[in-house]
Amino acid sequence: MKSLNRRQFVTRMSLSAVAAATFSKTGYSAPGYFARTKMAEEFVDIETSYGKIRGIRTEGVNIFKGIPYGGRISGDRRFRRPAPLEPWAGVKETIQLGAPAIQSPRRGEPDPSEDCLFLNVWTPANDNKKRPVMFYNHGGGYVIGSGGSGGQDGANLARNFDVVVVETNHRLGLLGFLYLDEIAGSDYAGSGNMGVLDITEGLKWVNKNIVEFGGDPNNVMIWGESGGGAKTSCLYAMPEASPFFNKASIESGPGVRMTARETAAETTAKVLKELNISPKDWRKLLDVSAVDLLTVQSKFSFVAPHLEKNKPMFGFGPVVDGIVLPNHPFDPTAPNISRDKPLMTGWNEDEYTFFAWERKDTSAFTMDFAGLQTRLEPQYGADAKKIIETYRKSRPNASAPDIFVAISSITMMGLGSIDIAEKKAKQNGAPVYLYNFGYKSDMKIPGTDYPMGTPHAMDISFKFNNEVPPKAGEPPRMGFGGSKPDRFIASHNMAALWTGFARTGKPTAENLPAWPAYNLKDRPTMRIDTKCEVINDRFSEEVDVWKSIGKF
Structure with missing residues (x-):
């Protein structure tokens, strides 16, 4: 050099x-x-x-x-x-x-x-x-x-x-x-x-x-x-x-x-x-x-x-094609070729708000529960009512837009992530770790008072530790992460866990809770925020309803 x-x-x-x-x-x-x-x-x-x-x-x-x-x-x-x-x-x-x-x-x-x-x-x-x-x-x-x-x-x-x-x-x-x-x-x-x-x-x-x-x-x-x-x-x-x-x-x-x-x-x-x-x-x-x-x-x-x-x-x-990609990556099972390779997988809690922002579609944020059912019926038919009832029970304080965001987010990215974790855990090989990223941005969806929350793609700047205080003389930067100073803590937490995993194969970081490998009994999920916490069998009622209607 x-x-x-x-x-x-x-x-x-x-x-x-x-x-x-x-x-x-x-x-x-x-x-x-x-x-x-x-x-x-x-x-x-x-x-x-x-x-x-x-x-x-x-x-x-x-x-x-x-x-x-x-x-x-x-x-x-x-x-x-x-x-x-x-x-x-x-x-x-x-x-x-x-x-x-x-x-x-x-x-x-x-x-x-x-x-x-x-x-x-x-x-x-x-x-x-x-x-x-x-x-x-x-x-x-x-x-x-x-x-x-x-x-x-x-x-x-x-x-x-x-x-x-x-x-x-x-x-x-x-x-x-x-x-x-x-x-x-x-x-x-x-x-x-x-x-x-x-x-x-x-x-x-x-x-x-x-x-x-x-x-x-x-x-x-x-x-x-x-x-x-x-x-x-x-x-x-x-x-x-x-x-x-x-x-x-x-x-x-x-x-x-x-x-x-x-x-x-x-x-x-x-x-x-x-x-x-x-x-x-x-x-x-x-x-x-x-x-x-x-x-x-x-x-x-x-x-x-x-x-x-x-x-x-x-x-x-x-x-x-049967050669370069011999099989579907995680269907019907996790790939045996990577049986001994540790894996992390997960999603952001409010994935959908990104797509609403990107498409300039604010229609979901003014609906009531009758409107929510009307919105879901073309996709889920008679099961729409059952889905809404499950989410209203599991989230008693949630508004109709909140539930629509939750449903859209888990069906976009969450169910597939859980599926991967379950199939990897069934291999009894290297561990798999499931996460939800949950830091809530104060940025609003343009044209509404509805917060972005934790949208799709917001994790990028956090896990790369690019949510950091500006240097002297540098103007503040605001992306999906919003403007609250505590985003710097959440960014450090996420980057620390990811680099810990890169270093050792286990997502560990100083001053953060131990993150247990996913298993089919407790189904632990790490929720990543300014304060990180392990939650067992998160979204269990909601996942059960998706299973019951054949969507998972």
Whole structure:
């Protein structure tokens, strides 16, 4: 490692260390995150297996952004494994984010590109110390997002908890998950899973190189939120990924089932029809511009087909192809291949409020109980009344909007998380730990007086320890976490538990209660807030009603 004094390069150095997380109309923009310019205190040169790279050291963290981890995936490599990454001569500057996958432009990031196989590393020091490695999979379903989103900046986690953080960009949407195996031949085997196979390439890069960044290649945790949680679920079940990680955390994105081959093949047929390409002429897909493919992609559901039950829906996501992904990750059982790998899983208490905010839909927050039943009947029919009665009994002080948020949140993310915990516990292998994140933000849903509570995606800035007091002279930042100072305590608690799990395989932290592994007798759940507490068999009456009507 070679460090270069800041004065030698100050005229060349100005970069955004925290960039806004901005998604397309089908995604989200976490309010309050904005670009901050940081100057390098010094530059750091590191030798990797492909060549020398240059990052920066600032505020006690070494940061490397835009490191190539795979070769070309455009041109004749579209829908295929990456071309080999070519070594380079000299020093490659890795001080700016690499291009994200094809999607709408993202504020504070380079223009999206097909060739998007870049990763970012945050480490306290490149000193050969064997720190736990936290390999994060970004959210955004399977169609948007990047490893450079501001709320998931890894500097605070690395600095405050002595870990190494890694995040990748990888193929998304149609370019990452178009299933061509049945029409394109052996060169395109695994085409329906290129997005998660890219992540596996990132894990292989970590295995070869992370020692140079002060990380331990034999202590790697994979984790992710929302679509990143579902990607993590896939990796947990993928033979090719298995040798390169030791534990996992699936957060507000329980990937119990993935897309069946039959559905994926039908989606491919619809794509070809949209482009007026016959199946025998599938190679013409290689000549269609990425922009045109993105336009076709927009005609399909943003929600991957396996995430909405009993609805004729086609979209893009990982495929149970029998090879790359041999089985559904957690159906009918937890994957045997990861039997000995500890797991965390859970969800946020008020997931739904994020989607109401994102869609500007305030209709749920003015309804009475008659309106609640009317709202639920199209989905649950005659069972709507039974569901409401159960929730009114278990939450006697809850309003109709409160109950709608609770029902929507647990059906979106909670039941799948519980299902994963139950199936993992039944294996009698490595432990599984179930959580609820419950810190309540004071941010209101625009156009209402209804609080966001603990919405989907709010956990990102908390578990990355990015809810911290502003530095002197820095304006206050307000995201989903709101403005109350006690959010800093909740953020520290969550980050401490996650890094404790990364370090030891047990989510432990100083001054926090012991978190018992989930079991089928007590069913303990850790509720994470300014004060953390273990609650046994939480939501038991509510879960029972979902079981009774066949929804769980």
